[in-house]
Amino acid sequence: xxxxxxxxxxxxxxxxxxxxxxxxxxxxxxxxxxxxxxxxxxxxxxxxxxxxxxxxxxxxxxxxxxxxxxxxxxxxxxxxxxxxxxxxxxxxxxxxxxxxxxxxxxxxxxxxxxxxxxxxxxxxxxxxxxxxxxxxxxxxxxxxxxxxxxxxxxxxxxxxxxxxxxxxxxxxxxxxxxxxxxxxxxxxxxxxxxxxxxxxxxxxxxxxxxxxxxxxxxxxxxxxxxxxxxxxxxxxxxxxxxxxxxxxxxx
Numbered sequence: 001x002x003x004x005x006x007x008x009x010x011x012x013x014x015x016x017x018x019x020x021x022x023x024x025x026x027x028x029x030x031x032x033x034x035x036x037x038x039x040x041x042x043x044x045x046x047x048x049x050x051x052x053x054x055x056x057x058x059x060x061x062x063x064x065x066x067x068x069x070x071x072x073x074x075x076x077x078x079x080x081x082x083x084x085x086x087x088x089x090x091x092x093x094x095x096x097x098x099x100x101x102x103x104x105x106x107x108x109x110x111x112x113x114x115x116x117x118x119x120x121x122x123x124x125x126x127x128x129x130x131x132x133x134x135x136x137x138x139x140x141x142x143x144x145x146x147x148x149x150x151x152x153x154x155x156x157x158x159x160x161x162x163x164x165x166x167x168x169x170x171x172x173x174x175x176x177x178x179x180x181x182x183x184x185x186x187x188x189x190x191x192x193x194x195x196x197x198x199x200x201x202x203x204x205x206x207x208x209x210x211x212x213x214x215x216x217x218x219x220x221x222x223x224x225x226x227x228x229x230x231x232x233x234x235x236x237x238x239x240x241x242x243x244x245x246x247x248x249x250x251x
Contacts, residue, residue: 001026001164001196002047006069007056009042009220016042018220020056026163029190029197031207031228034217035243040200044166047198048088049079061085061163084112087162091169093149095141095156101128102137105156113160120159127155131185147178151185158189165189167199179203186210202247208232216240 002024009017016039024030032040045051046058046066052074058066065082067074095104105124109115115123128134131151141149150170157165167186171179183206190197190210201207207214207228214231216224216239224237235241 001061003059005057007053009053016220027194028212029210031211031214032200038217039220040217041168044168047086049083085163087157087160088166089153089157089170091172093153097141100138101152105159109159127158131155146174147181150182154185164196169200204232
């Protein structure tokens, strides 16, 4: 479903991705861990076309999203079509503060997918029920807790019917007591849907519970990859052991 082949990305002298080769199978749930600045979020931003790679090929569902190989060129029209297969939930909720919860979830299907307002509205209601917010549809984001706003953001991303869902440290901006309600929604999605999911997270227990595979990033490269129990309980790389020790000490 997702393929990075020889992908490189630099910001000035800072090489955030180094000749990256990663594939993700359809329906696979993959957690990405690693220290800050290791390239984790850059992967998601490339998939969202918020950043462009310097080198390599990125494909989604068998189609090129970025083609930065020598002599090649990215087809921007095709890229827009492929990009619609991807949904993302960010660290900060990025909801429209002047719009109701229902309108926040309805807007993109109408504007981007050309869905009728009635159909989009019904889908929004269904999704808000899924994330437990059907009683808050007429509220504005400012009337909700951080955890509730993040659940609206998840419903909004799902409204676009993506094949791939990206989650970028979605609990990092939340108070500790609100984290569980957001993780519960993602857990249900992981266990009940066939969507491919990439999650950048520092919630190690959660990653172990829902992931098919964990990737450990350091300095723009994957230094360790495998089943959650292997990576999180019996890491082989010394850098992974040091990182996990530091994360656990912060808890």
